[in-house]
Amino acid sequence: MLRVTLSQVLSADRETPPLILDDVTVQSDHARTMAIMTLLHEVSADHQVVLFTQEQEVLAWAEESLDVSRDKLIALPAPR
Incomplete structure (x- = not known):
């Protein structure tokens, strides 16, 4: 949240950067991962x-929780 607030201050009177x-969530347990995803969805x-992840748990959360009329989920191919 500190970074979000900092981006708001730095972009005063301009468009907020993404x-x-x-x-x-790579080092987080299940409960913390779910809390992070809920917070990011609120933000x-x-x-x-824009969230990049290889975590299947995050993908499952996104597939169940995102609103397709507002949110966009893009699956990128795994590197070879």
Whole structure:
């Protein structure tokens, strides 16, 4: 949340930059992962959130929780 607030301050009177995150749940247990995903979904109401992950748990959460009329889930192919 500190980074989100900092981005708001730095972009005063301008468009808010997207929040780009990479594997933010990789060291988290299930409860913390779910809390992080819920928080990011709340943040996404006011900020564009781009999340990269290889975590199947996060993918399952996204497939069940995202609203297709508002949110977008893009699965990228795994590197070879």
